Amino acid sequence: xxxxxxxxxxxxxxxxxxxxxxxxxxxxxxxxxxxxxxxxxxxxxxxxxxxxxxxxxxxxxxxxxxxxxxxxxxxxxxxxxxxxxxxxxxxxxxxxxxxxxxxxxxxxxxxxxxxxxxxxxxxxxxxxxxxxxxxxxxxxxxxxxxxxxxxxxxxxxxxxxxxxxxxxxxxxxxxxxxxxxxxxxxxxxxxxxxxxxxxxxxxxxxxxxxxxxxxxxxxxxxxxxxxxxxxxxxxxxxxxxxxxxxxxxxxxxxxxxxxxxxxxxxxxxxxxxxxxxxxxxxxxxxxxxxxxxxxxxxxxxxxxxxxxxxxxxxxxxxxxxxxxxxxxxxxxxxxxxxxxxxxxxxxxxxxxxxxxxxxxxxxxxxxxxxxxxxxxxxxxxxxx
Numbered sequence: 001x002x003x004x005x006x007x008x009x010x011x012x013x014x015x016x017x018x019x020x021x022x023x024x025x026x027x028x029x030x031x032x033x034x035x036x037x038x039x040x041x042x043x044x045x046x047x048x049x050x051x052x053x054x055x056x057x058x059x060x061x062x063x064x065x066x067x068x069x070x071x072x073x074x075x076x077x078x079x080x081x082x083x084x085x086x087x088x089x090x091x092x093x094x095x096x097x098x099x100x101x102x103x104x105x106x107x108x109x110x111x112x113x114x115x116x117x118x119x120x121x122x123x124x125x126x127x128x129x130x131x132x133x134x135x136x137x138x139x140x141x142x143x144x145x146x147x148x149x150x151x152x153x154x155x156x157x158x159x160x161x162x163x164x165x166x167x168x169x170x171x172x173x174x175x176x177x178x179x180x181x182x183x184x185x186x187x188x189x190x191x192x193x194x195x196x197x198x199x200x201x202x203x204x205x206x207x208x209x210x211x212x213x214x215x216x217x218x219x220x221x222x223x224x225x226x227x228x229x230x231x232x233x234x235x236x237x238x239x240x241x242x243x244x245x246x247x248x249x250x251x252x253x254x255x256x257x258x259x260x261x262x263x264x265x266x267x268x269x270x271x272x273x274x275x276x277x278x279x280x281x282x283x284x285x286x287x288x289x290x291x292x293x294x295x296x297x298x299x300x301x302x303x304x305x306x307x308x309x310x311x312x313x314x315x316x317x318x319x320x321x322x323x324x325x326x327x328x329x330x331x332x333x334x335x336x337x338x339x340x341x342x343x344x345x346x347x348x349x350x351x352x353x354x355x356x357x358x359x360x361x362x363x364x365x366x367x368x369x370x371x372x373x374x375x376x377x378x379x380x381x382x383x384x
Contacts, residue, residue, distance in 0.1 A: 001213065001255075004248040011244055018193065021333070022247060027101035029254025033218050036257040037203065038194035044218045045237045047251045050185040050206030051109040053219040056240060057181045057202035058113040059148055060227030062100060062122055064369040082315060083148040098149035101140065102257035103164070103340040104129045105157050110183055110334060127153070128344040133162035133294035137169050148178050153200075155184040155193065159355055160294045161303030163187075179225070185209050185217075189260045189360075190300045191204030191268045195220050202227075207249070209350035211360065212256030216249035267360055271301035274358050274367050286378055293353070302358040305340070308374075310381045320369060325355040 012023030027041065034041040047053045102114050104126050114124045116122045125143065127135055135153060135349070144151075151173050153164050180198035187193050189210025197205050202225070208218035221227060221238075229235070233242030282290050288309035308315060312326040327350045328334035333341070340350045356370070 001248045001252040004251055008247075012247070025251055026245065027246060029155045029251050029257075032254035032258040032261075033205065034260040035248070036188065036193075037205065037220055038196050039220055040223070042238070043220055043223055045221055045240050046245070046253070047217040047219055047237075048215055048246065048249075049217040050107070050183065050204050050209070051217075052219045053185075053204035053206070054107065054109040054181075054183055055113045056219055056230055057204060057225065058100075058110065058129075058152065058219075059117065059230045060240065061179060061181070061202070062098065062114070063120070063228050063230065075371065086194055094223055095161065097123070099125065099145050099147045100150045100152065101122045101125050101127050101148060102141065102152045103127040103135050103154065104151055105133070105135070105160075105162075105164075105339055106154055107183055107185075109156075110152050110154070114150075122149075127151075127303075131158040131344050132297045133157060133339075133343050134297050135164050135169070139170060141172050142167050143279075144173070144176050144178060148176070150181060150182070151303075152180050154180055154186070155198070155203075156186040156303070157339060158302045158303060159184045159307050159336045160297075160343070161299035161301070162294050163298040163300065166198045170201075174199070186303070187300060188257075189264065189267070190302055192261075192264045192272065201225050207253040207256055210256050210260040213249045213252040216246065216253040218253065219259050221313060263360075268301060271358055274362055274364065275301045275304055277367050278356065278358075278371060279306070281368065282306070282374060285371055285375040287382075293340075293345075304356045305336075305353055306356065307345075307349055307353045308378060309352070310378055311351050313351070314381045315354065315374065315377045318380045319373045322373055324357075327351065327353060 006265055008022050010016060010024050030044050034044050047056060068305045097120060099120055100114050102124060114134055118124055127140055129135055140151060151169060153169050155166055156163055166182050173180050179201045181202045182198055183204045184193055185204050185206035186204060186209060201222045203220040205218040208214045226239055229240050231242050235242055236245055279292050286309060290309065291307040293305040293307060316324065316326055325336060327337040327340060336355060336382055337350060340353060
């Protein structure tokens with residue numbers, strides 16, 4: 001990244017040899033991101049992070065004055081068609097603005113982007129979650145409407161670690177002519193992700209989730225899908241993102257994607273071993289056994305929500321050197337609180353829950369230290 005802050009400072013669209021070199025480096029980064037997700041480079045749009053990618057995917061599809069309908073095609077890729085035309089009285093078989101389904105587990109940027117369009121007449125409906133942290137595809141199918149335009153379903157939950165059945169939901173949605181957006185930001189760097197297997201129409205990527213630069217991201221946009229830009233200015237990134245390219249960040253994103261794609265399988269195996277070591281260590285050390293939430297559901301192994309025998313915030317204060325997350329008690333509820341409520345946890349259970357995430361460099365010795373510190377903190381809290 002460093003040469004692109006100073007030595008190679010030009011913009012790729014300028015007519016200059018050095019600018020052409022910058023453009024080539026940017027396209028190499030795009031190829032690396034495309035290689036990580038399993039698509040063609042022209043299907044990758046660089047963004048300022050996962051939040052921008054989610055907004056572009058949702059608002060870009062739902063803001064369109066001419067919404068598209070997805071139709072299943074014989075080659076395995078969905079095709080596009082236009083929605084029903086209005087009759088002579090000006091009515092349509094479906095509401096012109098449309099309907100969007102959003103799972104209860106989604107990131108604030110997904111819920112916020114969809115909610116913001118309600119002022120334009122689009123109706124947003126939440127998809128309920130099962131107690132095991134999984135969205136049932138049958139539930140999605142049951143609440144689809146003739147005017148449903150988009151379903152938003154994340155791949156991996158950043159609190160519970162649960163993996164959603166995106167492919168099944170995408171297939172049933174495409175059979176009904178409905179597009180699917182998948183926020184997959186939490187999955188990259190933890191397990192291999194192939195967009196051709198997900199079958200979602202748009203997929204969000206966030207660089208810092210797999211050790212790329214903060215403020216870097218991308219959006220996979222399936223070929224043939226039209227998005228409207230959500231910002232205006234000099235067009236960049238296939239006309240979907242105005243303004244100067246953030247060259248250093250996107251070069252760094254490409255480098256991180258290249259590394260992630262080479263080690264995701266190995267990292268996933270290491271995460272499984274370390275997470276088992278952590279939860280088994282806590283269970284053998286604490287007087288009251290902790291509960292690993294959604295433990296029987298498909299999950300990314302590095303993310304654990306654990307209900308402890310006492311208040312998690314007090315544990316956090318007693319074990320100051322450890323970094324883990326607890327639910328925010330004040331309004332509005334944070335993502336952790338929303339996710340735990342979605343699976344039916346009570347206020348008391350939520351207060352006792354902490355979230356622990358493992359990284360690529362986490363070691364067995366560090367896991368043993370975490371177990372020891374948490375056990376000491378619990379003893380301290382329970383004996384006061």
